[in-house]
Amino acid sequence: MSGAGRPGQGFGSSASEMPPLVRPPQPQQPAPPSRDEYDVTQPIPFERPIAEADTQPSAVVPLGPTGRPMPVFPDPAPLTVRGRARVVSMCNQKGGVGKTTTTINLGASLAEFGRKVLLVDFDPQGSLSVGLGLNPHEMDATIYNLLMDRETTLDEVVVPSGIAGMDLLPSNIDLSAAEVQLVHEVAREQTLQRVLAPALEHYDVILIDCQPSLGLLTVNALTASDGVIVPLECEYFALRGVALLKTTIDKVRERLNPKLEIDGVLGTMFDGRTLHSREVMERLVSAWGDTVFHTVIRRTVKFSDATVAGEPITSYASSSTGADAYRQLAREVLTRWPAE
Ligand SMILES: Nc1ncnc2c1ncn2[C@@H]1O[C@H](COP(=O)(O)OP(=O)(O)OP(=O)(O)O)[C@@H](O)[C@H]1O
Numbered sequence: 001m002s003g004a005g006r007p008g009q010g011f012g013s014s015a016s017e018m019p020p021l022v023r024p025p026q027p028q029q030p031a032p033p034s035r036d037e038y039d040v041t042q043p044i045p046f047e048r049p050i051a052e053a054d055t056q057p058s059a060v061v062p063l064g065p066t067g068r069p070m071p072v073f074p075d076p077a078p079l080t081v082r083g084r085a086r087v088v089s090m091c092n093q094k095g096g097v098g099k100t101t102t103t104i105n106l107g108a109s110l111a112e113f114g115r116k117v118l119l120v121d122f123d124p125q126g127s128l129s130v131g132l133g134l135n136p137h138e139m140d141a142t143i144y145n146l147l148m149d150r151e152t153t154l155d156e157v158v159v160p161s162g163i164a165g166m167d168l169l170p171s172n173i174d175l176s177a178a179e180v181q182l183v184h185e186v187a188r189e190q191t192l193q194r195v196l197a198p199a200l201e202h203y204d205v206i207l208i209d210c211q212p213s214l215g216l217l218t219v220n221a222l223t224a225s226d227g228v229i230v231p232l233e234c235e236y237f238a239l240r241g242v243a244l245l246k247t248t249i250d251k252v253r254e255r256l257n258p259k260l261e262i263d264g265v266l267g268t269m270f271d272g273r274t275l276h277s278r279e280v281m282e283r284l285v286s287a288w289g290d291t292v293f294h295t296v297i298r299r300t301v302k303f304s305d306a307t308v309a310g311e312p313i314t315s316y317a318s319s320s321t322g323a324d325a326y327r328q329l330a331r332e333v334l335t336r337w338p339a340e
């Protein structure tokens with residue numbers, strides 16, 4: 001029967017005589033956004049309490065530190081066939097953002113997963129070489145010799161890194177002269193590419209640690225690379241200059257190296273307890289979308305300690321969160337790279 005309604009519902013002829021329905025105040029509990037309607041421009045509930053998540057536990061997708069649902073990255077399968085190495089530059093003209101730390105620890109993690117890795121120190125500061133325990137004043141030959149002297153071969157310069165499966169092309173302050181001398185060379189932007197060519201068949205991954213500038217050395221690194229990883233400190237000023245870096249990468253792709261891809265932007269020195277870090281991450285994701293790695297590297301003094309010890313954090317503090325973060329980055333990176 002229509003219009004009858006149930007008592008207290010306000011339907012039917014007795015509605016006007018009913019007192020207005022007064023509800024007790026309800027605690028505000030907005031439903032969490034579903035994966036599809038997620039809007040990165042809205043504030044992100046980074047630490048979503050489990051009780052608030054969903055009524056059906058199977059529907060809960062935990063959000064990662066970037067504010068997006070966190071995928072599970074599987075351990076990579078062992079390599080059965082060795083192909084051509086993938087060459088990747090760590091690049092950001094801003095100093096102190098974690099380029100060298102990422103080169104050492106991503107390299108060591110990839111080596112743990114059975115990849116044969118060559119690290120290229122392409123910064124006259126030589127931090128990568130020092131970070132692996134080398135003395136910059138006691139190097140017989142460096143990448144400078146390889147670049148400037150055609151008689152020098154790769155074998156004469158490559159040294160073991162102390163980590164199984166990972167070698168190093170060291171550098172020191174001599175490399176700063178190369179930047180000036182290369183200006184007069186023919187095909188000056190392709191010099192590193194030529195030098196690394198014989199290494200491609202011996203390694204699975206070659207990681208180039210760039211200096212904090214967008215000068216000729218960095219253009220050489222980008223020209224020699226298949227991909228770029230951009231480490232970016234989770235700090236507001238770190239976002240400035242990213243547009244210029246993107247323009248440089250685009251120019252190198254257009255003019256020198258059409259295969260160059262941005263493999264990902266990596267948030268480093270993240271501190272999930274501060275709103276600032278989370279806001280920077282939110283801006284990063286809204287600007288760069290899925291280019292931003294799900295993995296972020298948290299701020300911890302263990303990285304500086306490992307540098308002093310001259311080894312990767314994966315061996316210096318193997319079970320630390322920093323070591324695990326770089327192992328996770330290695331897994332994530334391997335899902336992004338084309339099948340080996
Ligand atoms: N996640 C982290 N937490 C805390 N400290 C870090 C972290 N990553 C790197 N560091 C420290 O920050 C300093 C700068 O890091 P790193 O040398 O990797 O940066 P960079 O980008 O290579 O610098 P540059 O531009 O000078 O080459 C180092 O002392 C390093 O130990």
Ligand SMILES: [Mg+2]
Pocket residue numbers: 099100101123127128209210211
């Ligand atoms: Mg560095």
